[in-house]
Structures are given as C-alpha cells and as structure tokens.
Amino acid sequence: MSDMNLFADFEIRIKNALETIDIVKEKRSEVDFGRITVEPPRDQTHGDVATNAAMVLAKPLGTNPRALADVIAAALRADPDVSEVSVAGPGFINLRLSTGYWQNLLASMIKAGLSYGRSTLGQGRKANVEYVSANPTGPMHVGHCRGAVVGDALANLMEFAGYEVDKEYYINDAGSQIDVLARSAFLRYREALGEDIGQIPEGLYPGDYLVPVGRELAAEYGPRLHNMPEEDWMPIVKDKSIDMMMAMIRDDLLALNVTHDVFFSERALHANGAQRIRQAINDLTFKGHVYKGTLPPPKGQLPEDWEDREQTLFRSTEVGDDIDRPLIKSDGSYTYFAADVAYFKDKYDRGYDEMIYVLGADHGGYVKRLEALARAVSGGSAKLTVLLCQLVKLFRNGEPVKMSKRSGNFVTLREVVDEVGRDAVRFMMLYRKSSEPLDFDFAKVTEQSKDNPVFYVQYAHARTASVFRQAKDAFPDLDFDSLDLVGSTALIDDPNELQLIAKLAEYPRIIEAAAQAQEPHRLAFYLYDLASFFHAHWNKGKEQPELRFVNDKNRQLSIARLGLVHAVACVLKSGLAITGTAAPEEMR
RNA sequence: GGUCCCAUAGCUCAGCAGGAUAGAGCGCAGGAUUCCUAAUCCUGAGGCCGAUGGUUCGAAUCCAUCUGGGAUCACCA
Structure with missing residues (x-):
C-alpha cells in the first residue's frame, strides 16, 4: 500500500507502467501525462x-487508442x-x-481511523475563509443561514484537506446603519427610564431585541446619557449596542454550530482619523x-438625482x-x-495564501471589484475567490413565507434552528x-x-x-476496547462487502475534489451515497443471514466484519463532522 | 441596457478538470417484516440534458449566439 488514496496510488502505478512501454519511451519528451485521469468507472460492472x-x-x-490500450493493458497485468x-x-x-488489495486497503483505513481521508493537498498553506459578516444591527435572520453553513463547512473541509484555515x-x-442602531437603542434606553416612547418612528429599528440594550444602558448610566447632546452619548450607546448585538449574533451562530477564529471590526479601520484606510489608499496610490x-x-435607467461629481477613484478597470x-x-x-481596501490589505499582510469570501x-456585483482589489494590492500574487451563495426561499406547507425587514417581520435563524434542529438546517444547506437557489x-x-x-x-451511523x-x-466475553480489527480483514471477501470498501475508497478523492472546487455539497452527496450502500448491504442480511455482520457461530468472521463496519462508521463520522452535524450513536 | 448565477425524469436535484447504455430522491405501480432499529431495502415505468451553430476521435459538460427564469447595477452598507 503506497497510498491511502486508491486513485492517486493507481495514477502513479499507471504512469510508471507507461514509462516501461517502448513507443512511449521513444517519444517521451513529446507526450504529456497531465491529461491522464484515473477514476472510478461510471458503471461498477466495468x-x-x-x-x-x-x-x-x-x-x-x-x-490508435485501442491498439495502445492493449499494450498498456499488458503492462498493467504485471x-x-x-x-x-x-x-x-x-x-x-x-x-x-x-481481493487482497481491498483487504489491505480496509486494514489501513481502520488503522487511520478518523484521520482516514485527510489530505496534504493544501500543503499547509494558509487560507482565510470569511463568512456570515452580517451587520450587527439585529439578530441573524434565516437569509444568513446558508452562507454561514457553507462557509463553516468549507473551512472544515479545507482544514481536513491540509490547509491551515482561519474562519473570519x-x-x-x-x-x-450603526448610527440608526444607536438611535434605536437610545430610544429603548429612554423607555427603560420610564418614558413613554410610543411607536418606534419610521427609519429606526423597531425590534424588541433592543429592549435589553436600553435596560443595560439605564442600569449602567442612569439618566446621565439623557442630558447629553447626541454627539456625546452616541459613542457610548454605539459601543454598548454593537457589543450586545455581536454577543447575540455569536450566540445565534453557536446554535447553528458555527464558530469563527477571528472577528474583524470595520470600525477599527476608521479609528484614529481612519488611519488604516488612509494608509491602504496611500499604498494603492503609490502603486499607481x-x-x-x-x-x-x-x-440603463439614469437615476433622477444623478450628478457628475469628482471623487477619488480606484482605477480597477486596469485590473479586470x-x-x-x-x-x-x-x-x-x-x-x-x-x-x-484596508481590510483586504490587512488580510493580505497577515500572510494568507488564499482568501475566500x-x-x-x-453581492454578486461586488465580486469583480474584490478580485480587482486583490490584483492591485498583491500585484497578482494573492489568490482571492468569492463564493456566491444563491438565495434561500422559505416555504411553509408549500406556501412561500413572506418577509419584510422593515416591519421587523422576518424569520430569525434562531427560530429556524429551534423548529427544525441544527443538524437538519446544516445538512439541507449543504445538500445543494x-x-x-434553494x-x-x-x-x-x-x-x-x-x-x-x-x-x-445519521441513521446509517x-x-x-x-x-x-x-x-x-x-x-459477551470479548474485550471490545482492545479488539484487533486490523488483523482480520483477510476474511472479508463477499462481493458486496468489497463494494462497500470500494465506496469507502472514494472518500479521500471526494475530499480533495470538493476542497479544490470549493464545493462542500459534494461531501454531503457522498455521505448520502455511502449511507445508501451501507443500508443496502445491511438489508441483504435479511434474506441472506450469512451476510450479517454479527454471526454468533463464527467469531473470527464477525470480528473481521466489525472492522468493515468500523471503517464505515469512521468515514460517516468524519464526514459528518466536516459538515458540522452530529453522528449519533442511536436515534430512538 | 451591462454584469453574475441558472435551465437535466411529473417534482426537487447530482453528474467529479470532455469519455462507455445520462443518475439519485420524492411521487407513481408492485414487492420484502419468524430477520442485527421498516427512520430501511428490492423491482418497474418515466429523458431530443432549454434552442441553434462551433471546437474533436468523443460534448449534458468547453466556446459563440438565442430563448426563458433569478440576482445585481450610483457617494447604501
């Protein structure tokens, strides 16, 4: 076993075999092996x-292909x-x-356990995955769900594929909009002091999630803020509001099992007379x-209030x-x-090789300027990719759910998670x-x-x-903690079992392909596929009891098959972990 | 009008850097429970891969044009 990735292993073997063929040797410098693929055939019978x-x-x-194929085939028979x-x-x-190859492969899968499928594809390169990044003006709503889950799963996936990943x-x-937030919170503060604020005026956030912010401010400052001019209370109320909103958002995200390593504040860029923004623009200016x-x-349609005004511009057209x-x-x-610009420059200076938004x-219209920005700042060396998640349409009993943000009438992320469950939300968001659109x-x-x-x-697990x-x-006499599952794989020889091993063998390939394409949904589909193979094999045991995993008349065979079951469990568990969902031991 | 995403079974969608007879679930028709959880499985019907050209040994996949659906387009973040 030279490689845990069966297809990578055989790609090497096939290329080695090619090197031994005379006509290849003769024209070796003219042929490119790069387009050769080694993959599972579409049809298993092949x-x-x-x-x-x-x-x-x-x-x-x-x-001609057939003739060459015959020659290569002969070499591979060795x-x-x-x-x-x-x-x-x-x-x-x-x-x-x-059969022996599969048995050995299974043994090495068992040996690798939960790290089976890990890849060195990323070669330890530093990647930054930025996701969610919602305004801290209220609770997360359901529209944020998809990006949150996709970003989180992608980061997990890339980590598993050998990148060093920060979630940001x-x-x-x-x-x-933060000023609006602060004014809305100030109103709640006055309310907390006993004032009758009546209806929330148009243009302010009406949601009652700001009530606690008002109370907190009242408890901390008493009536003092009330007597200040706006420019004085504004920074205080802003700080408090942002802090409490972010705490709420983190809490919401946690309910979805989404966490971040880095929280980066836009406001920090504006601090000290927008020092960092100025520096970034200077840097861009310096680079021309x-x-x-x-x-x-x-x-298209010319806005009514259009006026031609002079501004400081980024010549992004020169970079795409x-x-x-x-x-x-x-x-x-x-x-x-x-x-x-300042934010990207900061990221770039932090040394990431790949930055994913x-x-x-x-935000589709934003993609080109971000890519242009990356080219301008890095001189073309930074790899920035934008992953666009299409919108989610909510339905209840087949009827679309109407949402209006202005009236405060929207479905929150929390409500969805509470109603549906974290795992279901996450998996559904990845199952497309x-x-x-979803x-x-x-x-x-x-x-x-x-x-x-x-x-x-999950049921398969x-x-x-x-x-x-x-x-x-x-x-009952077996000690399962110290059971040697690796040593018995040579007893696995039923065609259905070998097929199950073959399915497991695809896992490393799926991980690499999904990470490379930045498409975590591929993993979700693979897990479904694997579960389906496992359920099918299980059910064969109904009509053919000799195929059952546990056979109390044949201890050694049962142990061997437990090895196979264990390998399936490991892949399901590791894959589910990447999607961020649980692998339950039972589902009563 | 510009840009981006999309179009595959009745419905919802996969199809992996172009490859062999295009797959899955739901739904529909039939079947499996003295048997490790039937939250499962098996069998069947169902397709001009939106249209037209092009690239080549070979296209659902790549390119161009068109049709239809969605998103977005200013000093808003």
Missing part, C-alpha cells in the same frame, strides 16, 4: 479503476494487485483489483491605482473590473469599499450546490424520513453503533 490514458496518448504517439485488465469502448482501460467574521460596525476624476453615469470604483465620496468621507448572491420547506425538513437526507445519513451493541451481546 471494474474498479478506469483510465483514459490510451485515448489521451494515442494521437501524440501516432497510433501488477500483482490487479486481477483483471480489460479494454473497452473507445479505449478505456478498466482494472479490477484483487468581518463586523460591519461602521456607517450609517488611484486618481481623481468622475465616473460615467450608470447604464468593469468600472472604476469610488474610494472617497465628494464630501470627503470614505466609501464602504475604501474600508474593504462567502457572500450572498445579492451553493450556486443554485427552497427550504419547514415541513419537509422536519420530516424524519428519507426526504430529509440528514436523518438517512447509528446503525453502525447498533451493530457493535449487538456484537457485545453475541460475544
């Missing part, structure tokens, strides 16, 4: 491993772990692996990306953007994007490609059936635990 090597190399070698080689279709080479939250605690000028009016972007408004204050689809129906997600894939996968419970009953 074999265990398939390669397109002959089809890719035939042309440069001046031969591998003792290969039991059968066939050439099929336009020139595919299909390998069937020996950018707190949008600067700007006018900043000028003063005017922008053309927006295309469609239009130059304002950094300083005509009144001298900084734009939101200016803070983002998980944003909602409504994130570039695809319908989220409360009724379906709470249903504890196959309609809800998380129960299906619970079943593995159940097998061990059964085994303890069947063999």
